[in-house]
Amino acid sequence: MSDWRHEYDSKRQSAEEAVAAIPDGAFVLQGNAIGEPAALLGAVADRARAGGFKSVKMASLLPTKHSAATILSPDVADVIGWVSLFASGADRAAVRRGDAEFIPIQFHQVPRVIREYLEVDVALIAVSRVDDRGYMSLGVNADTNLAAIEKAGYVVAEVNQHMPRVHGSGWVHVSEIDAIVEHDEPLTELPVPPVRDEDAQMGTTISEMIPNGATIQLGIGGVPNAVARSLRHHRDLGIHTEMFVDGMVDLIESGVANGSRKKTHVGKAIYAFAAGSKRMYDFLDDNPGVEVHPVDYTNYPANIAKNEGLISVNATIQIDLTGQCCSESIGAEQFSGTGGQLDFVRGAFDAGGTSIIAFYSTAKSGAVSRVVPTLSPGAVVTTPRTDVHYVVSEYGAARLKGRSTRERAQALILLAHPKFREELSRSAAEFGYLAG
Numbered sequence: 276m277s278d279w280r281h282e283y284d285s286k287r288q289s290a291e292e293a294v295a296a297i298p299d300g301a302f303v304l305q306g307n308a309i310g311e312p313a314a315l316l317g318a319v320a321d322r323a324r325a326g327g328f329k330s331v332k333m334a335s336l337l338p339t340k341h342s343a344a345t346i347l348s349p350d351v352a353d354v355i356g357w358v359s360l361f362a363s364g365a366d367r368a369a370v371r372r373g374d375a376e377f378i379p380i381q382f383h384q385v386p387r388v389i390r391e392y393l394e395v396d397v398a399l400i401a402v403s404r405v406d407d408r409g410y411m412s413l414g415v416n417a418d419t420n421l422a423a424i425e426k427a428g429y430v431v432a433e434v435n436q437h438m439p440r441v442h443g444s445g446w447v448h449v450s451e452i453d454a455i456v457e458h459d460e461p462l463t464e465l466p467v468p469p470v471r472d473e474d475a476q477m478g479t480t481i482s483e484m485i486p487n488g489a490t491i492q493l494g495i496g497g498v499p500n501a502v503a504r505s506l507r508h509h510r511d512l513g514i515h516t517e518m519f520v521d522g523m524v525d526l527i528e529s530g531v532a533n534g535s536r537k538k539t540h541v542g543k544a545i546y547a548f549a550a551g552s553k554r555m556y557d558f559l560d561d562n563p564g565v566e567v568h569p570v571d572y573t574n575y576p577a578n579i580a581k582n583e584g585l586i587s588v589n590a591t592i593q594i595d596l597t598g599q600c601c602s603e604s605i606g607a608e609q610f611s612g613t614g615g616q617l618d619f620v621r622g623a624f625d626a627g628g629t630s631i632i633a634f635y636s637t638a639k640s641g642a643v644s645r646v647v648p649t650l651s652p653g654a655v656v657t658t659p660r661t662d663v664h665y666v667v668s669e670y671g672a673a674r675l676k677g678r679s680t681r682e683r684a685q686a687l688i689l690l691a692h693p694k695f696r697e698e699l700s701r702s703a704a705e706f707g708y709l710a711g
């Protein structure tokens with residue numbers, strides 16, 4: 276038996292045993308999003324319930340259902356403190372109540388912040404089965420896990436047969452892990468956002484802005500998925516993205532996104548984390564056409580910029596008449612996070628390409644306009660007006676870069692729903708953007 280097999284066997288234990296070694300008072304980083312280690316999180320919550328911790332702090336980006344059911348459960352909230360770096364349905368309410376902390380951050384900077392500023396004691400990660408050389412794949416989440424493994428004094432890997440083994444640089448060797456817990460459970464599936472009435476128009480507008488041969492990034496939420504559907508007739512697209520989504524599987528399988536004209540990672544789609552359906556996770560498994568890399572690689576703006584002409588498409592919640600985009604809060608309520616939006620807005624510009632911030636003109640079933648005279652009190656600027664390039668709603672597209680506040684206000688009013696345009700024009704005049 277080779278050395279790593281002995282090591283693997285000697286490190287193998289139950290989730291309870293592995294979690295028992297977490298020091299009281301520890302700061303624990305757990306895998307993000309679909310990379311949550313389900314059994315380990317369950318064991319942490321059980322230990323908290325049994326009085327096994329006085330206090331422990333846990334953190335991740337985009338927690339999903341396993342976090343919600345375990346460590347974020349209200350009955351352990353007095354013991355398990357939560358630090359969110361990107362809020363989701365699982366922790367949004369706790370952040371709003373002030374029961375959880377939130378760290379504002381650009382996604383590509385998270386690994387350095389882990390290495391330099393966070394006092395990380397423990398990393399709990401999910402990995403694939405081990406291969407013949409002792410390596411396990413980080414699968415759907417290479418994003419911040421390599422930094423967490425490097426920084427934490429105690430690293431526990433939950434080995435799950437359902438985790439895809441993905442090419443790229445998201446590998447961890449048995450020797451880098453302190454405890455191994457085997458637990459097979461299908462990965463959490465995220466539903467594809469429902470198709471909305473505005474999608475066809477918005478998809479057509481954006482697909483006309485994407486030339487054949489372009490490398491694209493599509494962000495999180497409804498609009499980017501709608502765009503993927505509208506690219507079915509394109510040719511030779513490339514994918515360099517932070518989040519891999521179901522729409523990309525269709526583009527690759529149909530030959531539309533073959534990566535043949537990419538300047539880096541030619542012929543390969545690259546991503547930092549993946550979230551979607553089982554079909555997508557199966558597609559990623561041992562697929563030489565796809566690579567996963569840490570987010571300080573995929574989202575580092577200078578790396579994005581190597582993809583000449585890259586086009587990024589991200590969504591926003593609210594945009595003011597000068598182009599400031601709030602894409603992560605509803606007023607002062609943290610809805611999500613900055614994620615990689617600004618990373619890609621900046622990288623796309625430096626690539627000589629185009630960033631597109633796309634939005635449905637209204638929210639709340641048409642009751643509120645997403646184009647507003649000024650952002651709501653407390654709203655967070657995710658993409659500053661100095662960075663915003665193109666904007667798109669179901670009413671069309673406009674370039675804001677290089678345009679004055681007058682030209683921006685004029686353009687944005689035309690992207691707003693017609694029922695809000697008069698009111699927006701009055702405000703624009705009041706603020707001196709338009710002549711009164």
Ligand code: COA
Pocket residue numbers: 493494495496497498517518589590591592593602603605610611612613614615616638639640643644645657
């Ligand atoms: N006022 C009040 N409520 C608003 C609103 C507004 N201006 N805009 C949106 N909302 C509400 C919606 O009604 C919806 O509420 P519901 O869930 O109760 O229906 C909710 O906020 C989400 O809005 P929606 O636009 O449908 O969200 P989405 O799932 O399409 O995601 C973002 C859009 C902007 C939140 C998402 O893209 C994001 O988090 N972006 C920041 C990070 C990022 O872009 N990363 C890029 C790389 S992945």
